[in-house]
Amino acid sequence: MSVYDDRPWLALYGDQPADYDIEFDDALSMFRAGVERDPDGDALRYFDGTLVRRDLDEMTDALAAGLLGQGFRPGDRLAVYLQNVPQFVMAMVATWKAGGVMVSINPMSRTRELSYLLKDSGATVLLSLDTLYDEVARDVVPDTDVRLVLTTSGLDLQTRDDERLFAGVTRQRHEGTTDLLEFIGAHRGQTPPPVTLGPDDVAFLTYTSGTTGVPKGAMNTHRNVVFTAQVYRDWVHAGRDGAIFGIAPLFHITGLIGHVAVSMLVPAPLVLAYRFEPQVVLDAFLEHRPAFTIGAITAFSALLNAPGFRKEHFDSFTSIYSGGAAISPSAERGFLEATGKQVHNAYGLTETTSPMTVTPFGSPSPVDPTSGALSVGVPAPSTIVRIQDDDGQDLPLGEVGEIVADGPQVVAGYWGKPEETAAGLPGGALKSGDVGFMDPQGWVFIVDRKKDMINASGYKVWPREVEDVLAEHPAVRESAVVGVPDEKRGETVKAFVSLKPGSSVTPDELIAHCKQRMAAYKYPRSVELVDELPKTVTGKILRRELRGS
Structure with missing residues (x-):
């Protein structure tokens, strides 16, 4: 078998159809449907602060109206330079309401990196933590197209400041910037004019390093976002039983989809805790009793080794997934022994808008007897995964080659880089750069990385x-x-x-x-x-x- 188009793995999902309907044309419609279903339900929880969907909807209306009043136009880019705070989600939704594209930036980026990302994306608005503006962005912004700088604090939208994260932190005001919450307050009660977003419009740019090492902006479309949010809900059981905990950084594709987008779709509360600090996270587990999370296995290992860890910290979880780094069989067993919970495996890239393969909920991943590798799952619904040789020819099942994915989650291309798009996404299918194989049951195993990443x-x-x-x-x-x-x-x-x-x-x-x-x-x-x-x-x-x- 050389082309994996008969999808033998569908049996693993029961009687679900091969053609997987995408319920919404755009992610903003997905958000609005969630608000309509449960307007008074919690949208975001941040330490002791809570924001219900009705209030999130009103605040993002105000922010979008304010942006448009400042000259922001459909197709413009708004860059977000934040930790895991509610303001990240507010910026995402407001950008869509203004017809724009959000650019997610790693808060660990320094001057050289931030300068490149702002210039490459052509962002005209920057939302930054006040501390990051002071340390990094103030020296970068004058040489970019940014016309409006909004700043916010990790102390906002909560009152119980955790000393482990915020010791010595105070709110800062900087010349030439506008406070985000004051900006929203000034436009409260205003609504932006109706906006038309299509499935092929870009929802956000997420930057990834390519074969040349130059960061490339993956154009994640609204179709990409809605589809993968549904995969999390339907095949991973994210948010079905309660709150979602944001372990992964929100700027990363795992956080953008596996935390934010699926919480909008279900809808389910999203619990945030600024950044990953093991004991803060464990305390939040006990306080908020989340039912789902997805993060790197290294984060889970840090939780298990944190002082004071107890099995009870994970009692509320019904679904736990890991992505971003390979899991060893011993790590999977160790997690089960420590928590009593099965950690499931998933695999994807920025260019696949999170998962291309998923371990079906409730099913442990098999281990390849030859390599000892743990499977990263089976192809997501409506997704074709091929294993190809260096000439782009499909290889038989069991043979090792480059993993290539084609499906509704694959991005439209790289921002402003047609040559890189043609090379990395020939015919719309993603050449992952990872080497692996597929067994006769459809399980995918990663053997090594093709490149030097x-x-x-x-x-x-x-x-x-x-x-x-x-x-x-x-x-x-x-x-x-x-x-x-x-x-x-x-x-x-x-x-x-x-x-x-x-x-x-x-x-x-x-x-x-x-x-x-x-x-x-x-x-x-x-x-x-x-x-x-x-x-x-x-x-x-x-x-x-x-x-x-």
């Missing part, structure tokens, strides 16, 4: 970007960056560096150099100084010879 705690790091930063140091002649095994992070970043003649620098100084210029998950945790890097006869550095060092 490093996966550190679920975050993807492109070696070239780290090497470019190292090259900025005056003592560095050449460098090569690889991923090496790490018990806590799965993989961690290691750099091999050769120095210019007569130059001197210590590994710690090079680590500090990178740490100052890069997001926390990217900088190398170790640096090894070498006289020469291994190369081919043509001068290409051989990273594979360094990985075992």
Whole structure:
């Protein structure tokens, strides 16, 4: 069997149809239907603060009206530079009501990274945490197309400030910025004019590193968002039994869909806790009694190893999924023993708007007897997963090749990058860059990554970007960056560096150099100084010879 179009895995889902209806044309209609079904139900919970759907709807109307009054137009981009706070969701909905596109930005991005993302997306509005504006954005905004800066605080919309997260934090006001809640208050009671959004319109841009290492804005459409939200609801049982807990960062595709979008669709309360801090999260589990979450296995491991962890912390959960980093069979067993709950596996990329394969709810993933790998699930409904060779030809079941996905969740392309779109999404199907195989029952197994991407705690790091930063140091002649095994992070970043003649620098100084210029998950945790890097006869550095060092 060379083309996986008869979907033998459908039997795993019972009698569900192969053609999976998409219920809404756009994500805003999905949100509005949830408000209509349960207007007084909790939309967002944030420590001791609660926002019901009716109020969220009114506040996002006001924000959208205010944006339009400031010259924001359909198709414009609003960039969000926040932690996991309710204001993130407010910005998403308001952007859609104004006919715009949200740009999600990692709050760990520093000056160089933020500058690139704002310029590449052409964002005209930036919503930033006040602290991040002070530390990073104030130096970036003047050189971009941003015309309006809204700031907000992690202290807003709650009164019980957790000292473990907010010790020493105070609300800040900065010249040239506008406070978000004051901006909403000034437009309260206003409604934006009706907006027409189609399934092929872009809902948000999510940035991912590509084969060249240059971040690319994946254009996640409204069809993508609605479809994958339904997959979470129907096949993962997200939100069916109660609240959803936001463990994954909201800027990431897992958080955008597996937390925010599905909570709008069901609808179900979404519980947020600013950022991942194990003991804060465990306390929130006991307080809010969530029923579903999805996050990297490294986050779950941190919870199990946190002081004071008890099995009872997970009592309220009926569905738990992991994505972003591979799960080992031993980690799956350890989680079950510690919590009494089965953690299910899912696999997807930014370009598949979260899942392309899913472990059916209630079914443990099989383990491949040859490699010992745990399956990442079966193809999501209406999704075709192929395994292809280097020439793009389909391989028989059981053979190893590149994983290629085609379905309603695959993005339309990369923002402003037609050549990269043609190369990575030929004919609309995504070439994942991951290597794996499919067994006769339809279970997909990932064997390795085709390229040199490093996966550190679920975050993807492109070696070239780290090497470019190292090259900025005056003592560095050449460098090569690889991923090496790490018990806590799965993989961690290691750099091999050769120095210019007569130059001197210590590994710690090079680590500090990178740490100052890069997001926390990217900088190398170790640096090894070498006289020469291994190369081919043509001068290409051989990273594979360094990985075992």
